[in-house]
Amino acid sequence: MRAPFPVVPMSAKIPTAAEIRATFLDFFKEKQHTIVPSDNVGYTSRDGARIFTNAGMNQFVPIFLGERQADVDTWPGVLSKGLPTRAADTQKCIRAGGKHNDLEDVGLDTYHHTFFEMLGNWSFGDYFKKEAISWSWELIVERFKFPPSRVFATIYQPNKEKGDPADRDQESWELWAEKFRSVGLDPEIHIVNGNKKDNFWMMADTGPCGPCTEIHIDLTPGPINLDEDRQRAGAKLVNGSDASCIEIWNNVFIQYNANPDGTFTPLPAQHVDTGMGFERLTSIIQGTKNFTDFETAKISNYDTDVFEPIFNELTKLSGKHYLSTLPIANEQGHVIPVTDQEKIDVAFRVIADHLRTLSFSIADGIQPGNSDRNYTLRRILRRAVKYGRTLEFKEPFFYKLVDVLAQHMGDVFPELRVKKDQIKSVLKLEEEAFNRTLDRGIALFESEASSRPSISGDFAFQLYDTFGFPLDLTELLARERGLTVDTIGFEKLMEEQKQRAREAGQKNKKVVSMTEIETKDATQFLGYDELSTEAKVLEVVSMKDKTAVVLDRSVCYAEMGGQVGDSGQIILGANAYPVSSTTKVGNTWLHFIEGEEAPATGAEIQLEVDATRRHAIERHHTATHILHWALHEVVSQDATQKGSNVNPDKLTFDFNSGALTPGQLADIERLANERIVANDTVSWTEVPYTDVKANASIMQLFGEKYPEVVRVVQIGGKAHALNGYSMELCGGTHTRHTGEIGLFRLVGEGAVAAGVRRIEAIAGLEAYNAARADAELLKVLSGKVGSQGIHDLEKKIENLLAQQKELEKSLKAAQQREASGKAKELIATAENNVLIANLGDVDGDYAMAVNDALKGVFNGVVVLGSTGHGNVTLMATVSKDHQAKVQAGKIIQTIAPIVGGKGGGKPDFARGGGKDVSKIDAALAEARKLVG
Structure with missing residues (x-):
């Protein structure tokens, strides 16, 4: 509390x-x-x-x-x-x-x-x-x-x-x-x-x-x-x-x-x-400097430390600076930025404001969508992305500002920190979807605006329908050029489209029950390896108050085996249809969407999974397998699984047993966390069911009917060798390594039926947030008990924090093991004793761990780059045999300025960095020229 x-x-x-x-x-x-x-x-x-x-x-x-x-x-x-x-x-x-x-x-x-x-x-x-x-x-x-x-x-x-x-x-x-x-x-x-x-x-x-x-x-x-x-x-x-x-x-x-x-x-x-x-x-x-200066006072909501952190981050990302200029009204009374600096400053203010609106809305459960306030959020986001072009952003940038907002306002509004990853995921998906058409839409607008005295309703509707431009965005582009828009004509076309959609929707929908759904071809599931795909709408069906879209292929996991179905969105032109859940009938995937409108049968669409939610589910599902193994280790091999449920917030696991003692629960939790921080490989293999029956180490639910070919999920051992410490028949989605799970905590154990117990547990961010909440509660309670009670509670808090530090150390060790695996992968990409790689969105510590892992096994020139936390990290290592040809310090001194930074070092190792993440590939390309 x-x-x-x-x-x-x-x-x-x-x-x-x-x-x-x-x-x-x-x-x-x-x-x-x-x-x-x-x-x-x-x-x-x-x-x-x-x-x-x-x-x-x-x-x-x-x-x-x-x-x-x-x-x-x-x-x-x-x-x-x-x-x-x-x-x-x-x-x-x-x-x-x-x-x-x-x-x-x-x-x-x-x-x-x-x-x-x-x-x-x-x-x-x-x-x-x-x-x-x-x-x-x-x-x-x-x-x-x-x-x-x-x-x-x-x-x-x-x-x-x-x-x-x-x-x-x-x-x-x-x-x-x-x-x-x-x-x-x-x-x-x-x-x-x-x-x-x-x-x-x-x-x-x-x-x-x-x-x-x-x-x-x-x-x-x-x-x-x-x-x-x-x-x-x-x-x-x-x-x-x-x-x-x-x-x-x-x-x-x-x-x-x-x-x-x-x-x-x-x-x-x-x-x-x-x-x-x-x-x-x-x-x-x-x-007014605390009411001491009314002569030079600059009264602007944006010239305060409410917005300063966001502006500073925007400057880091864009290289542009906020100078507080304001546009003035023209002869027609329209306020239009004229100078480059006015345009930059307007963009800073719009982006910072819209970031707050979208982040707080998503944190409170309202996402960009197609109707009422959800569409208002989509309009606001697309307006911010358009202004990002003023700051020369070509790739998604908006979501990168969420971290600084959560850091700056998370003390007052903790939901920003709790939901930070979800906010970033939603914004990134929306931004990527609009980016695909923004530049083409702007180019088309420029062509139209250069040859017309005003923007017709037909053209405004074309921008909306084809490129996702809300009417107010088209009006904004028009105002900047002193043009007007035929909004009446636009609204007429919008209403005609809605009517066609309603008629088509009723025509295409089949009102059926779950058992009546039939398709000619089974849905092809790609979701083990991909989070987005192009697909074709095979059918739109209506079941009571729900509408489901059947696709020829899907990356959304359909609810099965205790794992809840994925959510995400179907994107068709300017429209995005939120997928609230996914289930299956036979081999047919049903994507349930919100609202009455649906894409037409035969439409080619883009399907995207809510990645943040999926990863949370994967952490809990993999943790379920580890829990099952730990239960056998501590209690008995006869503690047989009777059911499970896996969702983004928690997991439950039912098994036959008597009540567990506090000591047994503590041992289960300890063993599970030990396996998690060991960062074991998680792999899956399709094998004939006859092979499974011959391998007693593979757990299965007796009484279940399995197909001829089954999927075995293995934790530990050599990938796909069926020699892990945990092996189960499972069709669910999982993390690639156990270290991705993070912290694991048991939160409940009790009876659900005669002889059947249920364990409830949480993992990842949910477990971390619970640990923080417990620590805060202990602090509150410590003020309400006697001195001895305070002393005991303080000790418990100290122990909890010590356990957290130990877990952080273990996770660090797991990171080093992960880096070692990454190093082995990179060696396969080396050419002529030269290895140059962009490690992506990871921090400098991880990049250094990869570099250290390469030192002992690779003789040559290594140049690595990463872009974690919005900063570029560059490092070069040159083995002694190659230093006569090129030196590490020279490499970094040459390429660091390309990303807006500097660096240097010795002939064998050098490190540098910068702020311009968009130039990292250019810097690495220059490094390749240097080493020949």
């Missing part, structure tokens, strides 16, 4: 973003607020629409309407007594569709985002206007130290002639007046009336609402003083369009429910709902 947000002390100097966030939350914690975690960014409105969470109050709507209490069970990890009536948080928000849509403005100014954090404090029928306004003043003026003379408040002043609801908010005016008078300021100047548009807050046309009071800050240049004329000038800017006076905090007094008929009904209780944009608050504090 963790605290919702980490505590970070406020700095006496210019505070960091983390310190600013923590100051807000700590302040309200002092005011007896329960600090709750952010809600999911995916929100389902009360009318059933699947939208994004666009305000901090979304998760509290049922509380405001009196439908439920603020029960702490709603917020996992929150430690609170009773039912809290006060809460505070920082909420993840996305505004990229519907009423609140900032997508088209992102990148063109200093403050628009599709993703942002909303700081908020809440009262559920507890305090109201007096406390809310008093604490707002205390936090802004006394804690953050905003200059009072630059602070303005607005209150609600209805226009009764227009039928505005409620009366003037006189109570708020008087509360603010007291605060301004206390520092010698005139409330008539510093309190501004606002109409319904500005000061009556409604999240949507219906739902909880009420009058609000906003706090604005005057950022105009000039000294801080009490000059009345200057303050009057500042007051005139409030609720205007001048960016030098902006709103920073909104206190909403939830009193009414807006009804569908336009009327307003008083709520059972009065609530407070506040929202302060975290990025904007940070930009003001950091931009």
